[in-house]
Amino acid sequence: MEKLLDVLLLGRVRFHDLSMRGRVVLSQLPLNLTMLLVCLIAVIADPEIFGNPGFLIAQGWALALLVVAAAVPWDRLPYGWFLVMPVLDFYPVGLLRYSTESTLPGLGLLAVFPIMWLAGSGYRPRIMVSFGGIAALLMVWVPLFLGGRATPHELAANLVVPFMLLAIGVGTSVMTLSGMAQQQRVQELPERAETRERLLDTVLDTVDVGVLVLDDHGENTYLNAKERQLYMAALPAGSSTTNEAELLIYWEGRDELVPPEQRPLERVLNGETIEHEVYQLGRGPEARTVSISGRQFVDAAGNKAGTVLASTDVTEVVAAVRARDKFLAAMSHEFRTPLTNILGYAELLHDDPSLSPAAKSDLQIMARNARHLNHMVDDILLSSVTGSDAPLLRRPLDLSELAQEAVASARAEATSRGIEVEVTVDGPLPVMGDRTGLVRILDNLLSNALKYSDSGTHVTLATCKDDDWAVCSVNDEGLGIAPEDLKRVFTRFQRSDAAVRSGIPGTGLGLALAKEVAELHDGRLDVTSVVGVGSVFTLRLPLRKTHADLPRA
Incomplete structure (x- = not known):
């Protein structure tokens, strides 16, 4: 009873939260309340109507149906049996209409309650709507036949009420089916959401x-x-x-x-x-x-x-990368040590005045090939960085510091070639990157600058900040690169025609690998060059945001 009152007062309890008995009682109650209102109106309009047996039987029948609705355990009966109640409601409504037609006309519209009940049940809607329309028609036509007034004129004149009731039934059925479909979708949404949430949790834990x-x-x-x-x-x-x-x-x-x-x-x-x-x-x-x-x-x-x-x-990956770097360092040392000895002794022998010109020529060839082999070792080491499937080990680095270290390493070779190397640093340039890869890029750019420059020229390495980029440029005064060669300068195993004609050793691999490493760091490597004037290679890397650069919360 408390839940029934809550539903009637539009409280927290919803109709579908009630038991089947409660829903049946609540569906029957509007008709009984309306018929009670009819009694109150009759007291004022025509008290003598209470002497009409038809009026009293209709009221008693409706009251009995309310008692039946409350007494029958509808939950135990097969679904659909509750529709017996609206079917039986047509009898008291029709009897009430017939017995009060002269004093209280229009009471036939009370059939709207059983019509809406049948149509709004959602149970076999086509059958229920059709049955309701037929029952409404019989409610108004049967008294005409019983009273001998079933003329075509009378039958047609009494079609308006059944048609209105049928239209109400159709509208109620459409809205009910739409509401049921929407309710089903609403009920499915939490289930789907929960299923997806469980799936996501399972995936993320897997x-x-x-x-x-x-x-x-x-x-x-x-x-x-x-x-x-x-x-x-x-x-x-x-x-x-x-x-x-x-x-x-x-x-x-x-x-x-x-x-x-x-x-x-x-x-x-x-x-x-x-x-x-x-x-x-x-x-x-x-x-x-x-x-x-x-x-x-x-x-x-x-x-x-x-x-x-x-x-x-990436614990195991890092361990593998460190093992690789250790192996490459050992291999580099094993190669470089004998190559350094060969170059050193070749230079000593070259200064020996007792050597014949032919022997000096042989020594020059030996030194040139040793230097070529030394550059090949550098290219192999750089290739190991780009050719590995292991991810780059990004860590905080200072590009300006790496540039200074690269110039210090290249200064000995520059001195031996009679080339002056300068470095210009415009403050720290914090980046996130793989130290091995970035060092190889700078070493390769400096090595190329020295290799293609003549004695007495300058090679300048400069670093600066450009908006959100850390910029490092290597400028030489060497041979320069022709426009047609600039298009393929970063292609593997491609060398410019001028370099080939000059006999400068190289594999054509270093610049291509350097560009690949730069792109792996979300940066880029560019070149500008004028033949006979020199070349400028520019490395750009994203600046790492320090705490001072971060937006304040």
Whole structure:
């Protein structure tokens, strides 16, 4: 009873939340309340109507149907049996209409209640709507036949009410079916959403990538199993902190803790996007090396909705890359040591006045081939960086510092060739990159500049900042490159015609590999050149945002 009242008063309980008995009673109640209202009107309009047996029988029948609706356990009966009630309602409505036609006309419209009940049940709608229309027609025609007034004129005059009731039934049925379809879709949406959420959780817990999701306030909303495992590796011994600033996060390859403001999560929360940056979590044998990417995401309205951080465990990959670099360093040493000895002794022998011109010529050929072999070793080392399937180990670097180191390494060769090398540095240029790859690019550019320059010329290496780019240019006063050769200067195993004619040794591989490494760093390598004047090779890399560059929250 409490739920019935709540539904009638448009409270929190909905019609479909009631039991079958409650729904049947609630569907029957409007007719009974309306017939009660008819009684009250009859007291005022025509009290003598209470002496009419038909009026009293109709009221008693309707009241009995309400008692039956409340007494029958409809939940135990097969679905659809409750429609017996609106069918039986047509009898008291028809009797009430017939008995009060002269004093209270229009009571036949009370049949709208059983019509709407039948049509709105959703049970075999075509049959129920048709049955309701036929029942309404019989309700008005049967008394005419019984009273001997079933003339064509009378039958036609009484078609309006049944037609109106049929139209109401059709409209009710259409709205009911539409509402049921919509309700079904609404019920399916949470199920589908839950299924998709479970699928997403399963996928994220299955993949070997740690995923951390935070809402727009920076609160943790999702942490998959892999991310939880990596998080445990970064916890200080005996600690259960949830503060990222207290986690043991180190720069990869260094024993220095990453400052709180430069940690990946803090940077991403401040609006920065990071990709494949390598850090070390924890210390000792349980430490893990991870490649972290992260960015913010927005909702459908374009507003910030949260942050996603993805961590890939690259501990084994980094170990393999280090083993490779160690092997390449050892191989480089094993090659360079005898080559250096050959070149050194060749120069000593070349200064021996007792040598014949033919012997000196042979020594020059030997030295030239040794230098050529030395450059080939450099190209092989650079090729190992671009040809590996392992990801670049990006870490914070200073391009200006690398440039100074490259010039210092090349100065000995420049002196031996009588070429002056200068370096101009315009302050630090922080970048994220693979040290081995960037060093090989600078060494290759300087080596090419020296190789194609004559004695007495200058080679200048300069670094500067250009908007969001770190720029390093190598300028020489050498042979220069013809316009037709500029198009293929970065093509593997391609050399300019001038270089071939001059007899300068080379494989045509170094510049192509240098450009590939630059592009792997999301940068580029360009060249401008004038024949007989010289060439300028320009390396551009994205600047790494420091804490001072990050937008304030």
